[in-house]
Amino acid sequence: MNNLFNQNQPNILPCDGELYLIENFFSSIESKQIYTTLLEEIDWQQYQIKMFGKMINQPRLTAWYGEENIAYSYSGLSLNALPFTPLLENLRTKIEENFQASFNSVLLNLYRNEKDSMGWHADDEKELGSSPIIASLSFGSTRKFLLKHKQDKALKLGINLTPGSLVLMKGTMQHHWLHAIPKTTINCDSRINLTYRKILF
Numbered sequence: 001m002n003n004l005f006n007q008n009q010p011n012i013l014p015c016d017g018e019l020y021l022i023e024n025f026f027s028s029i030e031s032k033q034i035y036t037t038l039l040e041e042i043d044w045q046q047y048q049i050k051m052f053g054k055m056i057n058q059p060r061l062t063a064w065y066g067e068e069n070i071a072y073s074y075s076g077l078s079l080n081a082l083p084f085t086p087l088l089e090n091l092r093t094k095i096e097e098n099f100q101a102s103f104n105s106v107l108l109n110l111y112r113n114e115k116d117s118m119g120w121h122a123d124d125e126k127e128l129g130s131s132p133i134i135a136s137l138s139f140g141s142t143r144k145f146l147l148k149h150k151q152d153k154a155l156k157l158g159i160n161l162t163p164g165s166l167v168l169m170k171g172t173m174q175h176h177w178l179h180a181i182p183k184t185t186i187n188c189d190s191r192i193n194l195t196y197r198k199i200l201f
Protein backbone atom coordinates (compact mmCIF):
# COMPACT_ATOMS: atom_id res chain seq x y z
CA MET A 1 0.00 0.00 0.00
CA ASN A 2 1.28 3.49 -0.86
CA ASN A 3 1.82 6.04 1.82
CA LEU A 4 2.45 9.50 0.37
CA PHE A 5 3.88 10.60 3.73
CA ASN A 6 6.79 8.24 3.10
CA GLN A 7 7.64 10.15 -0.07
CA ASN A 8 8.95 13.22 1.79
CA GLN A 9 5.83 15.27 1.20
CA PRO A 10 6.69 18.69 2.74
CA ASN A 11 4.59 20.11 5.57
CA ILE A 12 3.40 23.56 4.43
CA LEU A 13 2.75 24.86 7.97
CA PRO A 14 5.76 26.45 9.71
CA CYS A 15 4.59 25.22 13.16
CA ASP A 16 1.70 23.92 15.26
CA GLY A 17 0.20 21.32 12.95
CA GLU A 18 0.56 19.68 9.57
CA LEU A 19 -0.82 20.53 6.15
CA TYR A 20 0.19 18.69 2.97
CA LEU A 21 -0.74 19.72 -0.57
CA ILE A 22 -0.70 17.08 -3.29
CA GLU A 23 -1.37 18.73 -6.63
CA ASN A 24 -2.57 16.44 -9.41
CA PHE A 25 -3.82 13.79 -6.99
CA PHE A 26 -6.28 13.32 -9.87
CA SER A 27 -5.34 13.98 -13.52
CA SER A 28 -7.01 16.78 -15.43
CA ILE A 29 -9.25 14.32 -17.34
CA GLU A 30 -10.26 12.50 -14.16
CA SER A 31 -10.93 15.82 -12.40
CA LYS A 32 -13.28 17.02 -15.14
CA GLN A 33 -15.24 13.75 -15.06
CA ILE A 34 -15.48 13.79 -11.26
CA TYR A 35 -16.59 17.44 -11.25
CA THR A 36 -19.35 16.83 -13.82
CA THR A 37 -20.65 13.76 -11.99
CA LEU A 38 -20.67 15.49 -8.60
CA LEU A 39 -22.43 18.54 -10.01
CA GLU A 40 -25.19 16.32 -11.41
CA GLU A 41 -25.69 13.61 -8.82
CA ILE A 42 -25.08 15.28 -5.45
CA ASP A 43 -28.16 16.44 -3.56
CA TRP A 44 -26.98 20.07 -3.20
CA GLN A 45 -28.82 22.08 -0.54
CA GLN A 46 -29.03 25.75 0.25
CA TYR A 47 -28.92 25.92 4.05
CA GLN A 48 -29.57 28.96 6.19
CA ILE A 49 -27.59 29.96 9.26
CA LYS A 50 -28.28 32.51 11.98
CA MET A 51 -26.05 35.58 11.95
CA PHE A 52 -26.58 38.59 14.20
CA GLY A 53 -30.08 37.26 15.03
CA LYS A 54 -31.12 36.94 11.36
CA MET A 55 -31.45 33.81 9.17
CA ILE A 56 -29.32 34.17 6.04
CA ASN A 57 -28.41 31.85 3.16
CA GLN A 58 -24.99 30.26 3.49
CA PRO A 59 -22.79 31.66 0.71
CA ARG A 60 -22.45 28.23 -0.97
CA LEU A 61 -24.43 24.99 -1.38
CA THR A 62 -23.60 21.96 0.75
CA ALA A 63 -24.28 18.24 1.10
CA TRP A 64 -23.38 15.61 3.69
CA TYR A 65 -22.80 11.92 2.88
CA GLY A 66 -21.52 9.06 5.00
CA GLU A 67 -21.95 5.66 6.52
CA GLU A 68 -25.27 4.80 8.15
CA ASN A 69 -26.44 6.81 11.16
CA ILE A 70 -23.71 9.44 10.95
CA ALA A 71 -24.94 12.87 12.00
CA TYR A 72 -22.88 16.04 12.09
CA SER A 73 -23.41 19.48 13.59
CA TYR A 74 -21.62 22.60 12.44
CA SER A 75 -22.48 26.32 12.17
CA GLY A 76 -25.66 25.60 14.13
CA LEU A 77 -26.82 23.05 11.51
CA SER A 78 -27.53 19.41 12.26
CA LEU A 79 -27.16 17.19 9.22
CA ASN A 80 -27.98 13.51 8.72
CA ALA A 81 -25.75 11.77 6.20
CA LEU A 82 -27.05 10.45 2.90
CA PRO A 83 -25.47 7.12 1.87
CA PHE A 84 -22.16 7.36 -0.06
CA THR A 85 -22.62 7.28 -3.84
CA PRO A 86 -20.29 4.90 -5.77
CA LEU A 87 -18.11 7.89 -6.79
CA LEU A 88 -17.85 9.21 -3.21
CA GLU A 89 -16.93 5.69 -2.09
CA ASN A 90 -14.21 5.43 -4.79
CA LEU A 91 -12.71 8.79 -3.85
CA ARG A 92 -12.68 7.76 -0.21
CA THR A 93 -10.91 4.47 -1.04
CA LYS A 94 -8.23 6.22 -3.09
CA ILE A 95 -7.44 8.66 -0.26
CA GLU A 96 -7.52 5.96 2.41
CA GLU A 97 -5.14 3.74 0.42
CA ASN A 98 -2.67 6.56 -0.12
CA PHE A 99 -2.59 7.83 3.44
CA GLN A 100 -3.49 4.85 5.60
CA ALA A 101 -6.26 6.90 7.17
CA SER A 102 -9.93 6.06 7.52
CA PHE A 103 -12.99 8.24 6.97
CA ASN A 104 -16.71 7.61 7.49
CA SER A 105 -18.25 10.77 6.05
CA VAL A 106 -17.77 13.63 3.63
CA LEU A 107 -18.96 17.24 3.65
CA LEU A 108 -19.32 18.72 0.16
CA ASN A 109 -19.31 22.43 -0.71
CA LEU A 110 -20.34 23.92 -4.03
CA TYR A 111 -19.00 27.45 -4.56
CA ARG A 112 -21.19 28.61 -7.46
CA ASN A 113 -19.05 31.60 -8.45
CA GLU A 114 -16.59 34.17 -7.07
CA LYS A 115 -19.19 35.50 -4.61
CA ASP A 116 -19.48 32.20 -2.72
CA SER A 117 -17.14 31.69 0.19
CA MET A 118 -16.40 30.02 3.52
CA GLY A 119 -15.59 32.17 6.55
CA TRP A 120 -12.71 31.76 9.00
CA HIS A 121 -13.07 28.62 11.07
CA ALA A 122 -11.29 25.53 12.40
CA ASP A 123 -12.64 22.01 11.95
CA ASP A 124 -12.72 21.53 15.70
CA GLU A 125 -16.19 20.11 16.32
CA LYS A 126 -16.08 17.64 19.21
CA GLU A 127 -17.35 14.76 17.01
CA LEU A 128 -14.03 14.89 15.08
CA GLY A 129 -11.88 14.20 18.15
CA SER A 130 -8.97 16.31 19.32
CA SER A 131 -6.51 16.07 16.39
CA PRO A 132 -8.46 14.95 13.33
CA ILE A 133 -7.12 13.98 9.90
CA ILE A 134 -9.18 15.77 7.25
CA ALA A 135 -8.69 15.19 3.53
CA SER A 136 -9.92 17.93 1.23
CA LEU A 137 -10.36 17.51 -2.54
CA SER A 138 -10.90 20.30 -5.08
CA PHE A 139 -12.55 20.16 -8.51
CA GLY A 140 -13.64 22.88 -10.96
CA SER A 141 -12.32 26.43 -10.62
CA THR A 142 -9.18 27.22 -8.67
CA ARG A 143 -9.80 29.15 -5.43
CA LYS A 144 -7.45 30.56 -2.80
CA PHE A 145 -7.27 28.75 0.57
CA LEU A 146 -6.21 31.12 3.36
CA LEU A 147 -4.72 30.14 6.69
CA LYS A 148 -3.97 32.24 9.75
CA HIS A 149 -2.49 31.28 13.10
CA LYS A 150 -4.89 31.80 16.01
CA GLN A 151 -2.31 33.19 18.43
CA ASP A 152 0.51 34.61 16.26
CA LYS A 153 -1.24 37.12 13.99
CA ALA A 154 1.88 37.52 11.82
CA LEU A 155 1.61 33.91 10.60
CA LYS A 156 -0.55 33.82 7.44
CA LEU A 157 -0.49 31.63 4.33
CA GLY A 158 -2.40 31.39 1.07
CA ILE A 159 -2.39 28.45 -1.32
CA ASN A 160 -4.16 27.95 -4.62
CA LEU A 161 -6.38 24.88 -4.66
CA THR A 162 -6.29 23.69 -8.26
CA PRO A 163 -8.64 21.03 -9.71
CA GLY A 164 -7.56 17.51 -8.79
CA SER A 165 -5.56 18.68 -5.76
CA LEU A 166 -5.70 17.13 -2.31
CA VAL A 167 -5.02 18.90 0.97
CA LEU A 168 -4.42 16.85 4.07
CA MET A 169 -4.80 18.56 7.47
CA LYS A 170 -3.33 16.73 10.45
CA GLY A 171 -1.98 16.84 13.97
CA THR A 172 -2.67 19.92 16.06
CA MET A 173 -3.52 22.14 13.09
CA GLN A 174 -7.18 22.63 14.07
CA HIS A 175 -6.11 23.85 17.55
CA HIS A 176 -3.82 26.56 16.24
CA TRP A 177 -4.92 27.58 12.74
CA LEU A 178 -8.07 28.99 11.11
CA HIS A 179 -8.81 28.53 7.42
CA ALA A 180 -11.15 30.19 4.92
CA ILE A 181 -12.11 30.46 1.24
CA PRO A 182 -12.61 34.19 0.64
CA LYS A 183 -14.82 35.77 -1.99
CA THR A 184 -12.82 37.03 -4.94
CA THR A 185 -13.21 39.95 -7.32
CA ILE A 186 -12.06 37.82 -10.26
CA ASN A 187 -15.00 36.14 -12.02
CA CYS A 188 -14.87 32.37 -11.76
CA ASP A 189 -17.00 29.33 -12.47
CA SER A 190 -18.04 26.89 -9.81
CA ARG A 191 -15.76 24.85 -7.61
CA ILE A 192 -16.58 21.68 -5.69
CA ASN A 193 -14.78 20.82 -2.48
CA LEU A 194 -15.06 17.56 -0.54
CA THR A 195 -13.73 17.19 2.99
CA TYR A 196 -13.53 13.56 4.11
CA ARG A 197 -13.75 13.24 7.88
CA LYS A 198 -14.00 10.60 10.60
CA ILE A 199 -16.88 11.22 12.97
CA LEU A 200 -16.11 9.46 16.26
CA PHE A 201 -19.57 9.41 17.84
Ligand SMILES: O=C(O)CCC(=O)C(=O)O
Pocket residue numbers: 107109118123136145161179180181193195
Ligand atom coordinates in the same frame (compact mmCIF):
# COMPACT_ATOMS: atom_id res chain seq x y z
O1 LIG B 1 -13.54 24.67 0.26
C1 LIG B 1 -12.54 24.41 0.90
O2 LIG B 1 -11.47 24.11 0.38
C2 LIG B 1 -12.56 24.51 2.42
C3 LIG B 1 -13.64 23.69 3.04
C4 LIG B 1 -13.65 23.79 4.52
O3 LIG B 1 -12.94 24.57 5.10
C5 LIG B 1 -14.53 22.95 5.31
O4 LIG B 1 -15.38 22.20 4.74
O5 LIG B 1 -14.40 22.99 6.55
